[in-house]
Amino acid sequence: MTPERPSVPEAPAPVCYRHPGRETHVRCTRCDRPICPECMREAAVGHQCVECVAEGRRSVRRPRTVLGAPARAGARPVVTYTLIGLCVLAYLGELATDRVFDELAMIGLYRFDGGATIGVAEGEWYRLLSSMFLHQPPDGGSFWITHILFNMYALWALGPQLEQVLGRGRFLALYLLSGLGGSVLAYLLAPGTPVVGASGAIFGLFGAYFVIARRLGTPPGPIVFLLVLNLVITFSVPGISWQGHVGGLVTGTVLAAAYAYAPARHRQAVQIAATAAVLVLLVVLTAVKTTELV
Structure with a gap:
């Protein structure tokens, strides 16, 4: 059994x-x-x-451009469109009332007949920034409408490409500091002359486009031709603030060079330091000129 x-x-x-x-x-x-x-x-x-999938995503490095910006294929140029929108809104404000131009245009120091003074030297430092969103008003001359049309077209043509390769943060910093550089040079050399326009920032984009094209090995011929043409117009047509254009061009070119040629190992630190250094320099120059005027 x-x-x-x-x-x-x-x-x-x-x-x-x-x-x-x-x-x-x-x-x-x-x-x-x-x-x-x-x-x-x-x-x-x-x-x-779920946890392994999340851990795998964290370990994958996101692709970046040569200048360290996140590679966003097909991403909308949000910063470019926002800047265009702000300029258009500011211009509509200028058409509605003269106070927009009078209170926001860049002017270093202006004395009225009664003795009152206005301008950056009187503590209205915001004029250095607000002026880059204004443009020549209708009573400013026969070419008033071309001022904003040309600047907005240039921003629309160059902005998306630079925003993609630089990234939104770097592009915004480059644009604003270029515009500020133009305002500061106008403040240093022509403090009594009202200045408005995004031209300083646009010339900064011209300079940045040239530097980045050289960095990427792209032929810079077209942008050089456009830049030379605009410089000729700047110095030949009366009533144009060459200080604003040159100041923006120099600032944008220097800052773009720091962005484009920063060593890969310390790229972000160098780019942040360069941005801060340019801002500090412009603030110091403004403070020195203010002390001189006051």
Whole structure:
């Protein structure tokens, strides 16, 4: 008579590590933990759990441009469109009332007949920035409308490309500091002359485009022709603030060079330091000129 074999208890069915009440026979191909259908994520081979998928995403380095900006193929140039919108809104304000021009235009120091004074030297430092969003008003001459049209076209043509390769933060810093550089040079050399326009910032984009084109090995011929043409117009047409144009061009070119040629190992630190250094220099020059005028 054959003795009966002792019965072996069946092993309990595995349960999902995140949902203990759900039985499952599928395991994560990365950590081998049981996962239910809700926790499954398709992988190249089999399925992975939620935590392993998240960890894998963190370990993957996002592609970046040569200048260190996140590579966003097809991304909308949000900063460019926002700057254009602000300039258009400011111009509509100029058309509605003269106070917009009078209170926001860049002027270093102006004395009225009664003895009252206005300007940056009187503490209205915001004029250095607000003026780059204004443009020549209708009573400013026969070419008033071309002022904003040309600047907005140049911003629309150059802005998206520079914003993509620089990244939104660097592009915005370059634009604003170029415009500020133009205002500061106008403040230093012609403090009594009202100055408005995005031209300083636009010339900064011209200089940046040239530097970045050289850095990427792109022929800079077209931008050089456009830059030379605009410089000729700047110095040949009366009523144009050449100080604003040159100040923006120099600032944009210097800052773009720091962005484009920063060493890869310390790229972000060098770019931040360059941005801060340019800002500090412009602030110091403004403070020195203010002390002289006051």
